[in-house]
Amino acid sequence: MEEKEELEWWLKELERAKDIGTSEEIEEAEKTIRELTKGEKIVPNCPACGEGIDSLKVSSHKIDFYTFRLIGKAQEKDYEEQQGELVTKGGDEFYCPECNERLFTSEKDAEAFLKGDEQVR
Numbered sequence: 001m002e003e004k005e006e007l008e009w010w011l012k013e014l015e016r017a018k019d020i021g022t023s024e025e026i027e028e029a030e031k032t033i034r035e036l037t038k039g040e041k042i043v044p045n046c047p048a049c050g051e052g053i054d055s056l057k058v059s060s061h062k063i064d065f066y067t068f069r070l071i072g073k074a075q076e077k078d079y080e081e082q083q084g085e086l087v088t089k090g091g092d093e094f095y096c097p098e099c100n101e102r103l104f105t106s107e108k109d110a111e112a113f114l115k116g117d118e119q120v121r
């Protein structure tokens with residue numbers, strides 16, 4: 001419980017330091033927070049780069065449409081770009097926002113990771 005309060009204080013201190021503090025103060029706050037959260041993580045760490053991340057980047061798949069026709073007597077092939085695109089259901093590839101490594105291929109795993117479920121890692 002005490003540690004939690006200390007952590008909260010340092011998190012506030014980090015915000016303050018980022019706003020108006022020096023880089024040494026930011027570093028000190030970050031270092032202390034890292035030490036305090038060693039046992040219990042507030043945010044999960046990327047298994048690829050080790051950064052603490054509280055969100056993931058999700059890919060979506062877009063399909064561009066073209067009109068295909070044969071032109072003239074020569075029957076030249078022609079592709080004409082169409083307006084609009086189809087965005088298919090995204091959310092099946094989850095990437096680290098820090099290092100862009102693909103971490104998960106299912107929402108279930110991504111959710112479990114953000115919840116800090118150790119099993120996923």
Ligand SMILES: [Zn+2]
Pocket residue numbers: 046047048049050051096097098099100101
């Ligand atoms: Zn990463």
